Amino acid sequence: MNILSLQNVHKAYGKFSQHKEVLKGVDLELKQGSVMGLIGANGSGKTTLLKTALGLLKADQGQAQVFSENSWNMSADCKQKLGYVAQKLDCFQWMTPKQLFDYTGAFYQNWDKNKVADLIKKMDVDLKQKISNMSEGQCQHVSIIQALGHSPELIVLDEPVASLDPAARRSFVKELIDMNLDNQTSILFSTHITSDLERVAAEVAFLKSGKICYQGNIDDLKENVVRLLIKSTQSLPEIATSLELTNSLALTDSLERTKNPEVIHHDFKGQHGRMTVKNFDAHQMVMWQKEFNAEITVEALSLEDIFLELNA
Amino acid sequence: MQHSSLLLQLSPSSGEPIYRQLIEQIKRMIASGQLNAGDYLPSVRQLAVELEVNPMTISKAYGFLESHGDVSRIRGKGMMIAELAHEENVAARLQKLSPLAEILVQQCQQLGLNKQQTLEWLTHKLEKELK
Structure with a gap:
């Protein structure tokens, strides 16, 4: 079963002379339990692709589906099964992590307080500090915990380890592997080729010139x-x-x-x-x-x- | 006994697929006696986390070793090094070096080194490292 699928997805930004088509017919399939790395040059449209797949952006043309539902009109049930870590945590900067986790938790039926407490401990997050005062790496921790707290069936991450130190990256990778093994969690992340997170992925998709030019097994x-x-x-x-x-x-x-x-x-x-x-x-x-x-x-x-x- | 950890080293930037790197290293450890018949390989999860590698990649390597008789799957306990595997004689172990030897020969040719020079250097090298 496909957890996530894109068919001939087009997405453009800007109007008239500034019009720029970023996605020019993207086809992508993510099967249950697979871990896929999305690779592309700077500005190739990785973030646009992930956002369109999750219905954070509306496809101009083509079809984006998550759990066999149209991404743009996703049901509340469907949203409960998703976890998304954006490149930057840019809202709720005035909250503390504790406030943010309480707030986020209220939206999810299966928000797991024990798991969140465990992650907070592992990632050494200061619950009382204002998010706006935190370093990028610390923000990324907060963002990851926010996305994993309800044990989603699909996790989508945009450059997840860009600002994590090696120790933090390791505990994060361990978390992903545990979730993948325990619950068959499917994982899609975008990455720069130089990151050694590649070895966590079994599959890879190359985004080039607005299209997926290769999708398949890395080996x-x-x-x-x-x-x-x-x-x-x-x-x-x-x-x-x-x-x-x-x-x-x-x-x-x-x-x-x-x-x-x-x-x-x-x-x-x-x-x-x-x-x-x-x-x-x-x-x-x-x-x-x-x-x-x-x-x-x-x-x-x-x-x-x-x-x-x-x-x- | 369960191996708490194997000294496996992966190089993700190598062109050789990770599961192949695993297979080769485990085979060498068996050949050299670092792993003995009856020893258990670490669990897929343990190794996946330790090496930061997709669990499927580990399973693939274990599956390959199993199908070639190097290990056997024991229900509820994991992958055990098979009886036969460790009894390989010296000739068989040397045979495993032959891909490396071919590379060495080829590079010697490219560097214009003759047999005498190469042997002397190699002997010197080996004397320091091997018993």
Whole structure:
């Protein structure tokens, strides 16, 4: 069952000359119990996507659903099952955490005071301090506790660990893993590629140019895409021309569509070259070794490398 | 006995999928006797939290080890290192090094190092670290 789904979602800001379409037909599916990282460059629309998915923004076109309900017209029951941590906690700055938790708790039937007390202790939140006087990291703690207090079935987090120190991040990650294991909680978070929170996610979705250009299992992606380092005895650009190699393929042309190895990107200078390939196999390696008259070394690509390839 | 913690080290920035890194490290620990038949691997939850890794990734690695006979799943107790696994002889353990050896050979060629030079250096290196 899909906990969250977006179908051909468009969203634009501004009018007339300032009109800018941020989401240009986003398709995304989050299954129950899965943990997904949403990755994209700065300004690619990650926050817009999450807000539209949750009905905090209205899609101009297409369909956004949470628990099979239209996000924009969500029932009260549905909202009880959601937890959202925004990038910044920007309202209720004049409250203390205690006041904020009491206030938030009043809206939820299954607000768990023990759990909240436990989280407050773990994250070392000062209940008497005014939120406006708190550091960004402390605010983020408050925001996380506010979103987890009612044990939601779906947690959506916008750059959740940006301002957490390593110890705080660890206890937060532990909390997420516990919830995921105990209650099959589904988790969707946006992140910068450099954050090591990536390893908590089993799935990844890349947002680029207003669309999801890849959604799938991280392990599959890593196993499928490799970079080859080529050292030839001949001039590589000439061979490339004779083989009619082009850089036309996008990594994102469905990885499963074809099982033949395909060159995504190549960069040849003299007798040395680099080539990024998907659906790579040993058979192709032998062929290329002959064709290029070269020694070929296979290099695995990290998620970060793949991200850079995508945005090249 | 239940292992309270394994000295596993993951490198998320590596291109090698995390579940593969886990499989390889656990296999090496079995081969070297750091893990013995009858020992239990940490629970999925414990390891997931410790390594900050998705529980499914751990399950995937455990499942792989199970299907290859390295561990067996004991109901209610977890994953136990299998009898057979630790009896591997020296040849089998050396065999596990062969991917690394290939990389070494290749890089020696690229660096223009000959057999004599490489062996001397390697012997020196090993003398310091190994018994």
